[in-house]
Amino acid sequence: MQTFSQLGQADQTINKSRFIARAKRCEDERELALFLRQFASEHQTAGHLAYAFRLKTVDGIVARFSDAGEPTGTAGKPIMQMLDGQGYVNCCVAVVRYYGGINLGTGGLVRAYGGTAKQAMEQAGSLPFIEMVQLKVSTSYKRVDELTREVQKCHGEILDKHFDEGVHFLLKLPIDAARLIQAKF
Incomplete structure (x- = not known):
């Protein structure tokens, strides 16, 4: 298992839609909720705020994601797949979308959300998770x-x-x- 070593951010424009991602280590649900609220307040005019997180608790790993109104499985799920596939814990990745007027389709949304999240995760770096x-x-x-x-x-x-x-x-x-x-x- 691993976790982020620092805050990671990414910003890209795809077919006039702007995607901004932030990847952060969160030690507990309180810190996670604070991170998501702060990110949402910085981007109040964004159309969507998709996220995924994995937290290690005494009951095991709690993992959740949100597509934030995008078609099912096109926003939060690709982010979760990267967190899960690379064994990250106590981490959250959130991506906001400012709609640019051009529909991207389900495949385009998966690539856009997943790609922007991946860039933020790469910038965040990793280190071994120590319980x-x-x-x-x-x-x-x-x-x-x-x-x-x-x-x-x-x-x-x-x-x-x-x-x-x-x-x-x-x-x-x-x-x-x-x-x-x-x-x-």
């Missing part, structure tokens, strides 16, 4: 620096700290590192 988990860890004040170094070493993140008799952390860590840190602290 992350949240972990609560409590430690003494003496071991705070040691724990902080361990979190940095495994490319984790400290989400929250709480101080009382000890120090209580909420961490976001790669799943393998979480097991090691939990055993160590």
Whole structure:
């Protein structure tokens, strides 16, 4: 599995219709919804906003797409096929269309939406997907620096700290590192 390494964008005009795509890594449904709302608000006069996404959840992979009023299977489905075929997770690709007055037909729409999405995905690049988990860890004040170094070493993140008799952390860590840190602290 892989995910996007950065934001990717593409813009092309096909038979007077303009297609603009954006590919983004989204860690959860909240971030995904925010991305789609923001993209839609930037392109309020566009005729269609097709999208596809795949998210890894505790229940498995959630995958959905929308053709946004285009003929069934001509907009969101080709985007989903690329995400699925290349094994992307925690990713969303959205494509808006500004209608240019010329009907493209079903084959033309599939090529236009799919091609624009592919360009945005290529620009976004890829990196291996590493599953992350949240972990609560409590430690003494003496071991705070040691724990902080361990979190940095495994490319984790400290989400929250709480101080009382000890120090209580909420961490976001790669799943393998979480097991090691939990055993160590």
